[in-house]
Amino acid sequence: MNPTPLRALAPRRKQLLAAAAVSTALLLGACSGAGETAGTTTSASATSGATVAATSSSASSTSASASSTATATAQTAIKELVAGFPAKVIPLPKGAQIQASSLETGSTVSTTSLTATTTETPAQILAFYTKSFTAQGFKAQPGDAVDGVPLKTYVRAAGKEIITVSVVVTSATSTFTVGATLLPASMK
Template sequence: MIRLPRARRATLATAGILLCGLTVVGCSNSNPQPGETSPSSANTSSASSSAQPSSSSSGTPTSSATASETPSSNVQSTVNALIPGFPKTLLPLLPGATVKLSAVDKSTTPATASLVGSTTSSSSAIVDFYTKAFKAQGFTALPGGNVGAVVSKDFVRQNGQESVNLSISSEGGSSTFTLGASVAVASLK
């Protein structure tokens, strides 16, 4: 079994949430039958969003979402906005980027926060921005880490007790980046 750092697991979970919330109609946590275990009660970071269909002025169905809390955890998430109380100092939004998803869970030790955004900036410009932002907060970049065509960069501080993962995928002049942080609750600023 491959063991990923908690921040990388949070990043992957957030990317899955984004895909679930934005591309799959009807994607939701199922209600378990007595004796069954809910998928969200697994030992992973997860969140859900409440998407309700609406119509745009063109009559085309669209999706809007609001902040929600998963019943079996304290993960708060929202689509297309920063959740109220999101730690903008810890995980700043790249200038010019658009928020696709944000999530925070202060009930776990360590606490987790995730941000998914899109931009027309290059992968190297995104890595440069976040390397500077995290270095200014006392994080150290770890060497290597790309996974195939996905750029991946890990940052640690507090003797490895706190970590942030940055993952970037680019296609057709657009980049989607995902940040996943696993830090002390006091660091969620």
């Protein structure tokens, strides 16, 4: 069986980019000042043309909207998993600290993301997720980096479900983001 060509994944990359932009905006907002996020608005623009705006509240929960061809609302959380996050599909490595998570539920697919930090190396993080995702029937796609950034993509259901893991290292800490487009059955 041939792996899904990366060209076939291009339409879903916009959703993953939007989810990653939401997580990045939340992470940067959370890091910019403790206790100062109430009532602030952070905007980010993804390269796909989707615009993401996140508004924080004092309860450390946010709502964001992403628009490319249609408008949708996502739930987000800082320092915890958002309600409904598919933790069985996307587990958190032992010792990792959640920075932000998001979930946009749709009728045909749901988009979710997780940003966390750990002292594990990029190779250890990618190995953890490769073991976890391949055990669930995802196929690891060729390549372990894009432009020097550790990154791995996994697909299943003939390319209808996609998970991408990227890792950035700063000092002794690795920050990783897991972005996923999943079918409704995987969200249960």
